Amino acid sequence: MRLLIPGGAGYIGSHMVKYVQELGHEAVVLDDFSTGHEWAINDCEILRVNLLDQDTLAQLLKGRSFDGVIHFAAKSLVGESVQKPDLYYRNNVVGTLNLVNEMITNDIHNLVFSSTAAIFGNPVTEKIAEDHPKNPINPYGQSKLMAENMLRDICAVHDINATCFRYFNAAGADRSGSLGEAHDPETHLIPNILKSTIPGGSVLKVFGTDYETHDGTCVRDYVHVTDLAEAHFLALEYMKDNSGFSAFNLGNGSGFSVLDVIRSCERAVKKMIPFDPAMRRVGDPPVLVADSSAAICKISWEPKFGSLDAITQSAWRWHEHSGG
Ligand SMILES: NC(=O)c1ccc[n+]([C@@H]2O[C@H](COP(=O)([O-])OP(=O)(O)OC[C@H]3O[C@@H](n4cnc5c(N)ncnc54)[C@H](O)[C@@H]3O)[C@@H](O)[C@H]2O)c1
Structure with a gap:
């Protein structure tokens, strides 16, 4: 398979890239390196672009075919999202919309989207299942819920399948010891x-x-980053028999x-x-x-x-x- 991985230079994305490469598949990373790192990705094509730069995005993806898109690119600091909500809505919602527009234009059908437990807000049940009320309490969670809702509506009318994963706390590092979490600032x-x-x-x-x-x-709830990568890969299989929109919670x-x-x-x-x-x-x-x-x-x-x-x-x- 050939997979496009927006945000592939970030913490979870770079583990995803390594995971698919180890299975013998091709990863193409799309990233603006705003929080990602070049050292975290090896042996793959890199499309250096911000998802908000529609013209360059369209040029870079024109006529390209991918078996799936695994989309990690987002801003994800809760505190920053409260200070700069416009930045979060633009980057996480408009950026995702631009990506999906290019998928439609270029006949790319399968998307796995990084969502978050932050879409649920304050818990009202002991464990949080998919049907838990969704009341995000900050613009970060709100931006991810908006992106999910947008994907649900787009899947209903276009030939696009989307699986959203709401991760709890991603944690841990690749077994090699050569790849791991390096956020700045680190809030985890x-x-x-x-x-x-x-x-x-x-x-x-x-x-x-x-x-x-x-x-x-x-x-x-702490979930290992390689376990998350495995779930994303399995979602591509799942969408072969389950078209349209789906969403799952991922934790331990x-x-x-x-x-x-x-x-x-x-x-x-x-x-x-x-x-x-x-x-x-x-x-x-x-x-x-x-x-x-x-x-x-x-x-x-x-x-x-x-x-x-x-x-x-x-x-x-x-x-x-x-x-x-
Ligand atoms: N780390 C966690 O515990 C956690 C929990 C829940 C959800 N998530 C979600 O998982 C995804 C990955 O998280 P992470 O911890 O790896 O974050 P990260 O900041 O390490 O990675 C995000 C990557 O996306 C890139 N990016 C951001 N905006 C972009 C844009 N407009 N255009 C192109 N590239 C852009 C960054 O340069 C970076 O490489 C995010 O969507 C995040 O919201 C993470």
Whole structure:
């Protein structure tokens, strides 16, 4: 297969590129490198373009055929989305629309779209399944929900199939240790815990220690980045027999508190990790855990990294390799 991977130079996208290459397929990366890295992708054609640059996008994709498009390109910092909502709606909604327009023009039929648990807002059930109410509480989540709704409407009238995946917390790194998470700024818990252990790293802050959870800290669902890549690949198979629009939640189905994650990182780095308790952050729900049974059943997804220790160990291999 030949696959177009917008956002393929980013954290999850670069693991996707490696995953499909290892299966012997061709990946073509489309990226503006606004948050992605050239070092994260190897042995593939690169289309260097911003999805908002419609003319260049049209020129680069004209007459090209792909078996599928796996679209990761987005801005995804919640805080920044509150400060710059226009940037988020333009990049994540208009960018996706421009991409889909080119798919229609060039007879490309299958899209896998990175959505997020942030479309659900504050949870009203213990685990979040696909039918959970969708009430995003920030422009980032809202932009992804708008993109999902737009894709649903487009699939209804065009020969396009789309599978949306709402990931919970993507985590971990490729087993080689040579590819992993490198956001700037880094807002994710596991890399920030690991970075705090490196000489000169700032002391870790734990935001909120008085939540109604088993140890007072927030509980989240961590899903390994290679398991996510596998789900995206399986979605291409799924769409062969299931046309139109679909959406699935992707997580491990187990919740781990911030302190559980710190303990797991301590086992990975083999030393104690000090932290400072801090005030709760506005908009952090106490618990967010996925119900991924639909993805497991319908796309035959079998996450391999069920254990938190396997996830933190893979992340630590990458942090050691990359020096932070
Ligand atoms: N990391 C997570 O835990 C998580 C959780 C839920 C959803 N997601 C979604 O998964 C996707 C990938 O996340 P990530 O953590 O790998 O992010 P990332 O920032 O590492 O990767 C995004 C990539 O898209 C590119 N990009 C952004 N806007 C672009 C544009 N307009 N044109 C061309 N390229 C553009 C960036 O340069 C980057 O390479 C995003 O859509 C994100 O919203 C991530």
